Amino acid sequence: MTAWDALAARRAGVPVFAPGHVWLAGAGPGDPGLLTLDALAGLQQADVIVYDALVDPRVLALAGPQARLEFAGKRGGKPSATQADISERLVALARAGHRVLRLKGGDPFVFGRGGEEAMALAAADVPFRVIPGVTAGLAALAAAAIPATLRGVNRAVIFAAGHGADEDFDWTPLVKAGQPLVLYMVMHNLERIAAALMAAGLDGDTPAAVIASATTPKERILVSTLRRISAAAREQKFEPPAIVVIGAIVDLRERLIGETGAVEKDSV
Amino acid sequence: MTAWDALAARRAGVPVFAPGHVWLAGAGPGDPGLLTLDALAGLQQADVIVYDALVDPRVLALAGPQARLEFAGKRGGKPSATQADISERLVALARAGHRVLRLKGGDPFVFGRGGEEAMALAAADVPFRVIPGVTAGLAALAAAAIPATLRGVNRAVIFAAGHGADEDFDWTPLVKAGQPLVLYMVMHNLERIAAALMAAGLDGDTPAAVIASATTPKERILVSTLRRISAAAREQKFEPPAIVVIGAIVDLRERLIGETGAVEKDSV
Numbered sequence: 001m002t003a004w005d006a007l008a009a010r011r012a013g014v015p016v017f018a019p020g021h022v023w024l025a026g027a028g029p030g031d032p033g034l035l036t037l038d039a040l041a042g043l044q045q046a047d048v049i050v051y052d053a054l055v056d057p058r059v060l061a062l063a064g065p066q067a068r069l070e071f072a073g074k075r076g077g078k079p080s081a082t083q084a085d086i087s088e089r090l091v092a093l094a095r096a097g098h099r100v101l102r103l104k105g106g107d108p109f110v111f112g113r114g115g116e117e118a119m120a121l122a123a124a125d126v127p128f129r130v131i132p133g134v135t136a137g138l139a140a141l142a143a144a145a146i147p148a149t150l151r152g153v154n155r156a157v158i159f160a161a162g163h164g165a166d167e168d169f170d171w172t173p174l175v176k177a178g179q180p181l182v183l184y185m186v187m188h189n190l191e192r193i194a195a196a197l198m199a200a201g202l203d204g205d206t207p208a209a210v211i212a213s214a215t216t217p218k219e220r221i222l223v224s225t226l227r228r229i230s231a232a233a234r235e236q237k238f239e240p241p242a243i244v245v246i247g248a249i250v251d252l253r254e255r256l257i258g259e260t261g262a263v264e265k266d267s268v
Numbered sequence: 269m270t271a272w273d274a275l276a277a278r279r280a281g282v283p284v285f286a287p288g289h290v291w292l293a294g295a296g297p298g299d300p301g302l303l304t305l306d307a308l309a310g311l312q313q314a315d316v317i318v319y320d321a322l323v324d325p326r327v328l329a330l331a332g333p334q335a336r337l338e339f340a341g342k343r344g345g346k347p348s349a350t351q352a353d354i355s356e357r358l359v360a361l362a363r364a365g366h367r368v369l370r371l372k373g374g375d376p377f378v379f380g381r382g383g384e385e386a387m388a389l390a391a392a393d394v395p396f397r398v399i400p401g402v403t404a405g406l407a408a409l410a411a412a413a414i415p416a417t418l419r420g421v422n423r424a425v426i427f428a429a430g431h432g433a434d435e436d437f438d439w440t441p442l443v444k445a446g447q448p449l450v451l452y453m454v455m456h457n458l459e460r461i462a463a464a465l466m467a468a469g470l471d472g473d474t475p476a477a478v479i480a481s482a483t484t485p486k487e488r489i490l491v492s493t494l495r496r497i498s499a500a501a502r503e504q505k506f507e508p509p510a511i512v513v514i515g516a517i518v519d520l521r522e523r524l525i526g527e528t529g530a531v532e533k534d535s536v
Binding site: 108142143151178252 | 282294299300301303309377378379383399402415417426441442444446447520523525
């Protein structure tokens with residue numbers, strides 16, 4: 001009995017993807033092993049898969065043979081689809097009777113504009129479901145052996161987006177919250193944001209790490225301090241996509257992998 | 269070809285669980301459809317599965333026939349295992365040559381004491397890997413049709429634990445951060461914490477929701493305001509486990525499910 005058969009036997013069955021419906025699903029961070037069973041069920045049943053740049057090709061390779069793949073992300077060369085274009089496209093595909101899998105990197109509701117798409121679907125009366133995924137921030141922390149929370153160290157963790165047009169964003173209240181920051185889409189502005197965090201009172205010696213392309217073959221991890229992190233990432237040519245984590249939890253990494261190297265990197 | 273075969277064909281293979289190793293894995297929020305493929309691979313290969321109270325029985329039902337299940341959570345009647353006991357047990361089982369799956373609800377590094385266990389394993393030189401999972405907070409938000417983030421509404425989201433002995437915890441800095449709060453393990457202290465949040469300056473009219481037993485057959489959702497949430501949860505007999513979310517994002521739920529009811533509750 002395969003795992004899939006086992007799953008099917010234990011539930012009422014895998015969810016059935018109805019024509020004219022949209023599944024707004026998280027593809028997880030990259031490694032297909034971190035895909036959820038429901039996202040996989042979507043990949044196998046979808047007629048059309050509308051995917052973002054951050055969806056791993058190994059995940060797309062799990063699509064059923066009937067599925068047409070449509071890229072809807074931002075990538076060099078061609079003008080990228082606007083958010084309104086994408087939402088309209090999802091509505092049009094669903095109205096044409098397709099089973100539409102909208103696949104986003106990580107979790108669809110975390111900095112992925114899944115909320116906008118869900119609202120557009122709701123406004124158009126298109127039936128949809130949301131399938132959460134392993135968000136990139138948590139996957140990156142696990143990959144880097146950095147616990148998101150640890151008793152006695154932190155009682156909260158803050159996920160924040162580094163990108164965006166609002167360069168005037170005031171980081172002070174987040175810094176004053178006194179909890180670790182897990183930053184998404186921050187690489188292009190890392191120097192500016194690190195400076196802003198220090199200006200807001202965060203100690204430049206605070207441990208900081210960059211985890212690039214977590215759970216993919218390109219995964220790289222850099223540990224430094226808030227003061228040094230931007231220069232170090234530049235020197236070592238770290239590229240997006242990456243998660244940046246700042247706070248005392250970063251120091252725990254050494255206790256987890258330190259001298260023992262007990263963490264399995266990959267047992268495949 | 270089953271999905272599992274497809275996965276195996278597209279990767280170097282599913283990860284191999286070596287004797288004497290521990291996999292510290294997230295079981296997700298409850299619905300086995302939100303289990304990751306790697307966690308499923310662990311369930312199928314483990315000799316011993318040490319699980320917490322929050323791991324769904326439908327997930328445990330996916331264990332291979334060779335697996336022995338050991339409960340390590342807190343549950344009425346018997347004295348619960350201490351954290352040190354659990355860590356020692358994991359080390360002992362691994363040293364005895366077992367494939368040990370340590371299965372925790374949600375993500376093992378988010379308020380799950382996975383960090384402590386990982387440190388104990390590292391200190392004992394036991395090889396382990398961490399498999400992230402869909403954290404309960406994000407699963408609950410998706411189940412309730414509440415986007416964790418939405419452009420123009422919030423640029424960060426704060427995950428915080430409501431439990432713990434430190435009743436003197438000062439919520440003011442988290443409130444001043446001005447971002448939505450997603451609270452774990454808060455039900456027993458909800459009245460006190462809601463009062464503390466208001467005392468710290470959070471408007472009593474801030475939208476708030478309780479999502480109990482998200483993604484399980486017992487799932488219930490309550491939408492109210494910060495001022496009313498504790499009394500409403502008590503009146504309606506909401507029980508743990510539950511996630512409480514407080515902030516403007518809660519209002520988005522109405523736009524997603526509102527009059528249209530377009531969100532599929534279950535298409536199984």
